[in-house]
Amino acid sequence: MLSESSSVNEPSKKVALIAGEGQYPFLFAKAVKKAGKSLLVITFKGQGNTELAELADEYHEIPITQFGKLLEILKNSEAEEVALAGHIRKNKAILTARPDRKTISLWRKLKTRNDDEILRAVAREIEFMGVKVISPTRYLPELLTPEGILTRRKPTSAQIEDIIYGFAIAKAVGELDIGQCVVVKDRMVVAVEALEGTDATIRRAGTLMKDTVVVKVFKPSQDPRFDLPSVGLKTIESMIEAKVRVLALEAGRSLFFDREKALSLADKVGIVVVGVRYE
Amino acid sequence: MLSESSSVNEPSKKVALIAGEGQYPFLFAKAVKKAGKSLLVITFKGQGNTELAELADEYHEIPITQFGKLLEILKNSEAEEVALAGHIRKNKAILTARPDRKTISLWRKLKTRNDDEILRAVAREIEFMGVKVISPTRYLPELLTPEGILTRRKPTSAQIEDIIYGFAIAKAVGELDIGQCVVVKDRMVVAVEALEGTDATIRRAGTLMKDTVVVKVFKPSQDPRFDLPSVGLKTIESMIEAKVRVLALEAGRSLFFDREKALSLADKVGIVVVGVRYE
Numbered sequence: 001m002l003s004e005s006s007s008v009n010e011p012s013k014k015v016a017l018i019a020g021e022g023q024y025p026f027l028f029a030k031a032v033k034k035a036g037k038s039l040l041v042i043t044f045k046g047q048g049n050t051e052l053a054e055l056a057d058e059y060h061e062i063p064i065t066q067f068g069k070l071l072e073i074l075k076n077s078e079a080e081e082v083a084l085a086g087h088i089r090k091n092k093a094i095l096t097a098r099p100d101r102k103t104i105s106l107w108r109k110l111k112t113r114n115d116d117e118i119l120r121a122v123a124r125e126i127e128f129m130g131v132k133v134i135s136p137t138r139y140l141p142e143l144l145t146p147e148g149i150l151t152r153r154k155p156t157s158a159q160i161e162d163i164i165y166g167f168a169i170a171k172a173v174g175e176l177d178i179g180q181c182v183v184v185k186d187r188m189v190v191a192v193e194a195l196e197g198t199d200a201t202i203r204r205a206g207t208l209m210k211d212t213v214v215v216k217v218f219k220p221s222q223d224p225r226f227d228l229p230s231v232g233l234k235t236i237e238s239m240i241e242a243k244v245r246v247l248a249l250e251a252g253r254s255l256f257f258d259r260e261k262a263l264s265l266a267d268k269v270g271i272v273v274v275g276v277r278y279e
Numbered sequence: 280m281l282s283e284s285s286s287v288n289e290p291s292k293k294v295a296l297i298a299g300e301g302q303y304p305f306l307f308a309k310a311v312k313k314a315g316k317s318l319l320v321i322t323f324k325g326q327g328n329t330e331l332a333e334l335a336d337e338y339h340e341i342p343i344t345q346f347g348k349l350l351e352i353l354k355n356s357e358a359e360e361v362a363l364a365g366h367i368r369k370n371k372a373i374l375t376a377r378p379d380r381k382t383i384s385l386w387r388k389l390k391t392r393n394d395d396e397i398l399r400a401v402a403r404e405i406e407f408m409g410v411k412v413i414s415p416t417r418y419l420p421e422l423l424t425p426e427g428i429l430t431r432r433k434p435t436s437a438q439i440e441d442i443i444y445g446f447a448i449a450k451a452v453g454e455l456d457i458g459q460c461v462v463v464k465d466r467m468v469v470a471v472e473a474l475e476g477t478d479a480t481i482r483r484a485g486t487l488m489k490d491t492v493v494v495k496v497f498k499p500s501q502d503p504r505f506d507l508p509s510v511g512l513k514t515i516e517s518m519i520e521a522k523v524r525v526l527a528l529e530a531g532r533s534l535f536f537d538r539e540k541a542l543s544l545a546d547k548v549g550i551v552v553v554g555v556r557y558e
């Protein structure tokens with residue numbers, strides 16, 4: 001390797017971002033720029049985050065089915081790190097566009113087509129090229145849920161028991177690769193999340209039982225670089241609607257968006273939020 | 280023990296039934312009478328199955344909170360076997376009536392208040408008195424799901440794979456005492472049943488994905504005498520509404536009500552139903 005391919009002084013280092021939707025890639029892009037790094041952004045046609053173009057030093061919008069193109073851009077960019085952030089809608093895109101050879105070969109190699117499996121395969125191919133796939137939280141440590149009671153209200157001893165019970169159940173459910181979230185009450189499972197998502201799970205629990213405890217954890221089988229469980233203001237709003245009392249998150253291994261606003265809303269209605277360090 | 284408390288000739292043997300709601304206790308009562316036995320029925324106020332009074336040789340309707348009374352009736356009846364059949368709505372009754380001493384002591388001894396735990400405790404107390412708690416299926420073997428493909432349509436090889444995958448997931452979920460039913464597709468879990476019940480789980484799966492496989496199993500932690508998973512005509516109707524393709528049940532350890540009608544409806548719409556012998 002010649003010195004031109006590895007940057008010597010930190011500030012000139014280039015960071016690449018493969019961006020999906022939502023605020024996550026945007027927050028990441030800002031954090032990278034704030035750290036004084038050069039930023040390359042790759043987004044996908046039809047789900048592009050156009051504000052990112054303004055922050056990026058280099059910006060590409062490609063069809064999601066052009067994985068060969070993506071690898072080529074990364075290689076030519078000489079970025080040393082790449083992060084994947086934001087939700088990428090795969091199904092629609094894959095049905096409507098013609099994939100390149102690299103995409104077809106990647107798709108054929110997959111054992112399952114779960115999001116996590118796809119992202120893992122993508123990361124593997126990128127790392128084969130010598131570009132390190134990092135977690136976006138490397139530049140956004142403040143997004144990680146801190147440990148401890150995060151609201152003014154504290155959990156009761158019965159709620160603490162349910163948090164412990166819920167953690168054990170959620171971890172076991174995660175181990176089966178089902179979902180990240182369970183709702184419990186009095187050591188009984190009220191609802192389990194699978195494909196429907198956390199908000200729908202919380203709302204369903206609300207129709208079945210009140211004053212429950214929501215537990216959302218990191219799945220043991222997940223890759224922490226691109227699949228951390230995440231909550232935000234909307235989670236608290238769903239909890240209010242469903243009359244849920246407690247939200248327990250995995251400290252250090254979950255993303256908490258709009259934390260200040262979410263916790264202030266939780267405080268207003270007396271909801272308890274805790275970050276639990278696991279293992 | 281004197282001979283008066285144990286019947287010598289089979290036909291005069293008395294069978295007791297603690298009856299909840301639905302067709303199950305009714306089918307049981309008919310089967311007991313058909314077997315030439317004497318039938319004692321105990322039902323609960325507000326949820327009584329009055330047609331049962333006509334079939335019973337002895338009929339009692341008591342408040343659900345009078346467990347002491349229930350034990351007394353059983354003891355005096357000299358029944359040697361008792362079965363619990365049909366759904367008993369516990370919550371409402373417990374909130375509205377005054378419990379007797381025996382009920383309070385039973386309630387206090389419970390570690391959890393899951394249905395299964397309550398029924399187990401009730402069965403234990405009854406057996407202490409020397410009355411054997413039997414499965415209603417002893418008199419209704421035809422209700423048990425048989426092994427094999429029960430419909431005209433057979434599962435595809437992809438569906439067979441999903442049945443096997445779904446069985447493993449459902450057993451693991453059951454092991455956690457969460458629920459009996461999961462909906463899967465392409466080795467992915469679409470929905471998991473907890474408190475909402477099987478029909479709601481099937482309908483939810485339908486909003487998330489089509490052409491799925493429903494798997495309903497016996498929970499390893501259950502007591503097969505009073506908590507077998509059950510399906511019926513309504514299950515097939517929910518599947519049609521949700522565009523589910525396959526129903527896999529545990530052969531020998533699940534109840535299939537209205538089987539003829541249900542299978543004929545399944546055949547009409549091309550649904551596959553299979554009974555799988557487990558382990």
